[in-house]
Amino acid sequence: MSHIKKIANNKAQTIILFLSIGLLGNAAAEKVGLPAATPFSRDVDTGVGWAAEIKTDNAKNEADRKQLATVPPDSPQAQQIQRNIQQRGEKAESYAQRAPTNVQVLAAAADQALGNGDVARAQSRADQAVNAAAAETDPKKYAQTWPLAMNTRGQIA
Numbered sequence: 001m002s003h004i005k006k007i008a009n010n011k012a013q014t015i016i017l018f019l020s021i022g023l024l025g026n027a028a029a030e031k032v033g034l035p036a037a038t039p040f041s042r043d044v045d046t047g048v049g050w051a052a053e054i055k056t057d058n059a060k061n062e063a064d065r066k067q068l069a070t071v072p073p074d075s076p077q078a079q080q081i082q083r084n085i086q087q088r089g090e091k092a093e094s095y096a097q098r099a100p101t102n103v104q105v106l107a108a109a110a111d112q113a114l115g116n117g118d119v120a121r122a123q124s125r126a127d128q129a130v131n132a133a134a135a136e137t138d139p140k141k142y143a144q145t146w147p148l149a150m151n152t153r154g155q156i157a
Contacts, residue, residue, distance in 0.1 A: 054108035057088040103145040107152040
């Protein structure tokens, strides 16, 4: 009986550890301006807000890259623009890591990585989106996510 209590105690400690890490991760995310993590399912609507935010950031990056071409390369303004682009890329990557089965988020993150010149990361996220779409068991959801995933992969290729 003692052995069973030890196993139960270890499992309880593991669960508490995971919960603590999650709470610390949410607190850290909020400190740097990211929304707290939410549980994700394969639901098409889940993560749409993050995907939309990444798409908005993609448009901002595109405008910033155009402006970057008009300022001296070593100027403080150019450095700030580059920091802004990098921060948006890090935010997209964070969302993709926190929503590893959400095709919309992964596709948007792949688009952003491609726009930022990180082809390897873009390919990785596009492949991840295809795998997530392929794992969908609901035909209706599959019909919505598969074309997006494949179009993203094709664009990256």
